[in-house]
Amino acid sequence: MEKHIQAPITKEEVEKLQAGDYVYITGTIYTARDAAHKRMYEAMLEGQEPPFELTNNIIYYLGPTPAREGQVIGSAGPTTSSRMDKYAPLLMEHGLAGMIGKGKRSAEVLQTMQKETCVYFAAVGGAGALLSKCIKAAEVIAYEDLGTEAIRKLKVENLPVIVVADTAGNNMYETAVEKYLKDIVYK
């Protein structure tokens, strides 16, 4: 089903999203990938506040290419999410509502998503030039020394993503392949 959502997103809205939904996100989201996650996680374990409010927010696993003059951002597609699996549960426990990336998640992440009400979206890997067109503003808000891995606040308009795993435990990476193979057999 095609849906349009505003970010940040409430937990009630997160619960309405179902695996397989094609979603356009408009609003404010944040980027963080490997190095930013590690730093944020270690700081939070020491009792420090995360560098931005996690409650109801969505993190995009992204390290963009540098913007040319006149551009907001460079190429901006998703990176592989599984590398963030170690850190994601703690962020969800602090209110994180959504993650955008690509690829499989660990059982622990999928379980925590159900418990903490968080959704996992996939953006199309390797479509960074196309996805950059949906980003209308980008600002580094933390960990500037990490370069491409710094945390950025993004204003996005109709960023196209697909719900891969929802709060009911459905996982499209498991079901879509099976469904496709079944459909082919019945044809």
Add this chain to the structure above:
Amino acid sequence: MRTIHTDTIIQNIKEMCIEANLQLSPDMESVIHNASREEDSTLGKQILGQLCENMQIAKEDSIPICQDTGMAIVFVKIGQDVHIEGMPITEAINEGVRQGYEEGYLRKSVVRDPLIRENTKDNTPAIIHYDIVPGEQLELMVAPKGFGSENMSRVFMLKPADGVEGVKASVLQAVKDAGPNACPPMVVGVGLGGDFEKSAILAKTALTRNINEGSTLPHIRAIEEELLKEINQLGIGPGGLGGKTTALAVNIETYPTHIAGMPLAVNICCHVNRHAKRIL
């Protein structure tokens, strides 16, 4: 004896880094366009359509096709009658990479130490494979390699008794495990034979072959075709969300090996299978 100055090498490497990241080779482009026409899953077709649109935007607006502009893998074939003048060739190649990644607005994705992980901020050093060949030409190939798919690559130290079936089962396993993580549709580079590291280099070389050219060895070409068919029956599809386009090609390179072994390397590349080649 022919003399080539390293200034020429720097300039060419720089241009090739930028070119490879903005535009795929015509064979790669056309195979993705063909797949977008032939895919029968609705979502899969939509994703392939986005990839076609993405390639167009990348070209027109000079935005890299993918934000992971890779580590610069450079294959150098030096004719034995070539004399390199100027600076050491490795420094020249790294200088070309440095300039290309800076001037091309490409991402700097290299860390100096695997554990300390401090970014070198200029995408150097490159990974360079030198080969000495007859003649007085210098062939340069720049193949920027993203790590989403690199991370899903494998080496299997098979036994001779594993045979063709063992080879096929291992490649299929690697592709299944890679699934959505490697940004399918993927290109599967396979190195068969040699030793541990030779098989891996062969697999990477296999990715740089024209996608429409099968192996020149008939028995290997048959395996390439069978594997491609079997991979595309796994149902993984574009983005790993179901479909018949899981791989665009399987390219196998071989080398003689030891009586006791049959090393097999599977180097997986996403659909952004980049390479630029120039002969100086």
